[in-house]
Amino acid sequence: MADSRKERRGSYAKGVAKREEILERALDVIAREGYRGASIKELADAVGLSQAGLLHYFDSKEELFTAILRKRDEIDSAGFGLYQPDGSVSSGDLRAGYLGVIRHNADVPGLVHLFARLSVDASDPDHAAHEFFVSRGQTLREVFAAVITKQQAAGEVTDRIDPDVLARVFQAVADGLQVQWMLEPDVDMAGTIDALFAALDPRSDADRNGARGGEAS
Amino acid sequence: MADSRKERRGSYAKGVAKREEILERALDVIAREGYRGASIKELADAVGLSQAGLLHYFDSKEELFTAILRKRDEIDSAGFGLYQPDGSVSSGDLRAGYLGVIRHNADVPGLVHLFARLSVDASDPDHAAHEFFVSRGQTLREVFAAVITKQQAAGEVTDRIDPDVLARVFQAVADGLQVQWMLEPDVDMAGTIDALFAALDPRSDADRNGARGGEAS
DNA sequence: GTCTATATGTTGATAGAC
DNA sequence: GTCTATCAACATATAGAC
Numbered sequence: 427m428a429d430s431r432k433e434r435r436g437s438y439a440k441g442v443a444k445r446e447e448i449l450e451r452a453l454d455v456i457a458r459e460g461y462r463g464a465s466i467k468e469l470a471d472a473v474g475l476s477q478a479g480l481l482h483y484f485d486s487k488e489e490l491f492t493a494i495l496r497k498r499d500e501i502d503s504a505g506f507g508l509y510q511p512d513g514s515v516s517s518g519d520l521r522a523g524y525l526g527v528i529r530h531n532a533d534v535p536g537l538v539h540l541f542a543r544l545s546v547d548a549s550d551p552d553h554a555a556h557e558f559f560v561s562r563g564q565t566l567r568e569v570f571a572a573v574i575t576k577q578q579a580a581g582e583v584t585d586r587i588d589p590d591v592l593a594r595v596f597q598a599v600a601d602g603l604q605v606q607w608m609l610e611p612d613v614d615m616a617g618t619i620d621a622l623f624a625a626l627d628p629r630s631d632a633d634r635n636g637a638r639g640g641e642a643s
Numbered sequence: 644m645a646d647s648r649k650e651r652r653g654s655y656a657k658g659v660a661k662r663e664e665i666l667e668r669a670l671d672v673i674a675r676e677g678y679r680g681a682s683i684k685e686l687a688d689a690v691g692l693s694q695a696g697l698l699h700y701f702d703s704k705e706e707l708f709t710a711i712l713r714k715r716d717e718i719d720s721a722g723f724g725l726y727q728p729d730g731s732v733s734s735g736d737l738r739a740g741y742l743g744v745i746r747h748n749a750d751v752p753g754l755v756h757l758f759a760r761l762s763v764d765a766s767d768p769d770h771a772a773h774e775f776f777v778s779r780g781q782t783l784r785e786v787f788a789a790v791i792t793k794q795q796a797a798g799e800v801t802d803r804i805d806p807d808v809l810a811r812v813f814q815a816v817a818d819g820l821q822v823q824w825m826l827e828p829d830v831d832m833a834g835t836i837d838a839l840f841a842a843l844d845p846r847s848d849a850d851r852n853g854a855r856g857g858e859a860s
Numbered sequence: 861g862t863c864t865a866t867a868t869g870t871t872g873a874t875a876g877a878c
Numbered sequence: 879g880t881c882t883a884t885c886a887a888c889a890t891a892t893a894g895a896c
Contacts, residue, residue, distance in 0.1 A: 444879090462767065465871065478874080479880045487872060542763045549756065549825035550679065559826055587842035594823065594830075595839050601822055602815025608766035609776055613811070622812050625804035625843065661861090682889065695892080696862045704890065 445483045448473055449497040456494070457534035464491065464540060488554035491544055496558060498537055502527055520573045521623055528600060529616040538604050545601070567593040584626050592626075662700045665690055666714040673711065674751035681708065681757065705771035708761055713775060715754055719744055737790040738840055745817060746833040755821050762818070784810040801843050809843075 455472040462468075466487050470480040484490035506523040515523070531538050548555035570593035577583040583592075599619060607613040672689040673681075683704050687697040701707035723740040724732060732740070748755050765772035787810035794800040800809075816836060824830040 441879090466873090467871080476881055477872085478882080481873070482879065539763070539766065545822055546756070546759045546763060546825070549822075556826070563823060563826065584842055586844075587838050591835055591838045592842070594820075594835055595816055598816045598819025598823060598835070599812055600815075600819065602817065602819035603811070605762055605766075605818055606780060606811065606815060608763070609773070609780065618808055618811055618815070621804050621808045625801055625809070627803075658861090683891090684889080693863055694890085695864080698891070699861065 441483070445493075446497075448475070448480070448483060449493055452494050453497055453501070453537070456536040456540060459536060461536035461540045461543075464543070466490065486554065491540065492555040492558050495537075495541060495544060495555070498541075499562065502530070506530075515569055515573055520570070524596070524600075525616050525620060528603075528619055531604065532607070532615060535608070535611075539608060542601075542604055542608065563597060566597055570596055581628060584628050587626075596622075658700070663714075665692070665697070665700055666710055669711050670714055670718070670754070673753040673757060676753060678753035678757045678760075681760075683707065703771065708757065709772040709775050712754075712758060712761060712772070715758075716779065719747070723747075732786055732790055737787070741813070741817075742833050742837055745820075745836055748821065749824070749832060752825070752828075756825060759818075759821055759825065780814060783814055787813055798845060801845050804843075813839075 451473045452469055455469070459472065466480060467477045469490075470477045473480065480490070484493065506526045544555050545559050547553055548559045550556065567590065571589040574583055574589040574592050578585040578589065587595075596619075599622060600615075603613065603615045603618055607615050668690045669686055672686070676689070683697060684694045686707075687694045690697065697707070701710060723743045724736055761772050762776050764770055765776045767773065784807065788806040791800055791806040791809050795802040795806065804812075813836075816839060817832075820830065820832045820835055824832050
């Protein structure tokens with residue numbers, strides 16, 4: 427959470443503001459133009475800075491790309507109402523919000539690619555993004571598990587599985603579907619997840635409706 | 644499936660044999676000692692060849708690592724009875740076999756890492772492993788969907804979801820759990836998947852038993 | 861068939877001018 | 879604060895000796 431800032435005094439505020447501006451611009455560029463290789467130079471060109479100019483704001487390449495993903499989460503959280511540690515997400519909003527994020531992902535292939543790539547690299551405990559991914563996953567699952575627990579009590583989700591485990595499953599499905607989607611863009615990520623939600627809903631035993639997702643290939 | 648062979652005559656068989664030997668050795672080394680960066684040189688050292696010597700058997704780095712994963716699948720298929728295109732997998736064997744593979748993965752972290760990394764890189768249609776991953780996924784899902792269809796008819800799996808979609812879900816869960824596991828080795832991949840199997844089993848409504856998986860953090 | 865040597869390229873990061 | 883110039887480190891791939 428705590429950003430690593432180098433400047434101590436003077437143009438402190440300006441530096442932070444510019445940093446944020448860079449992140450937003452980078453986010454936009456990566457989302458639209460995609461992400462391949464992700465060298466600092468490539469990104470620097472895209473945001474209109476030299477490579478050294480860009481590295482003035484970030485200590486290293488890893489830190490830079492981690493900051494970009496952090497920023498992405500920040501924006502998505504605000505837009506879809508997820509990830510809050512206080513668990514202030516209502517049951518109905520979770521499913522809708524989660525599906526909203528997934529659906530949105532299909533519009534930002536470059537970010538999906540960056541996320542997937544970095545999450546693999548970050549398995550190294552020394553990687554700058556390691557902590558980010560670990561704690562991001564924990565928070566995400568906590569929010570999910572809390573809502574699932576409530577939904578199970580209300581009979582909206584099968585209680586045949588532990589909430590923590592199911593939360594982990596949903597995280598895994600989302601991540602795994604992204605890989606499938608990157609390989610075959612016809613894959614319907616949101617539809618597939620929605621179908622899983624439906625399959626785990628004990629109601630709708632008689633009337634079956636949303637049981638179908640996409641079936642590319 | 645068709646290997647790209649360079650040599651036409653002469654020591655043809657010998658070359659292929661050596662190639663296989665290299666792959667097996669590489670598989671073993673990566674599985675045990677892990678995989679970081681995965682340069683050709685690193686692998687060459689591990690298998691007791693110079694970098695150039697290793698590249699004598701493979702056209703490029705991408706092709707080499709693709710061949711390694713192909714070999715891994717080959718061995719796993721034989722050992723656990725999966726991936727056969729003819730769908731000769733019995734219902735009971737699928738769940739057991741799949742869990743067997745997942746459980747085995749926890750013993751070969753380097754291979755899991757290589758697989759995850761390459762599957763992301765292979766999203767580029769020009770990547771040498773692109774075709775491999777696409778067709779691997781298709782075959783895997785076909786086998787799964789066929790078995791699920793039978794199980795649904797037998798009332799062993801909920802019919803509240805389309806078999807093709809559920810097959811995709813299982814693939815996604817497995818891939819996604821691998822990422823979680825690489826980040827946090829305490830994650831119980833097999834246990835989580837088994838819990839999902841159980842949650843989707845309409846039987847065991849009264850007696851609930853295997854509904855719990857691992858809950859690391 | 862395997863090696864050494866090398867061509868060629870790219871990367872992340874730093875030094876220093878402005 | 880941003881640039882140009884430069885660095886060392888490493889990668890893949892190839893040429894050619896043995």
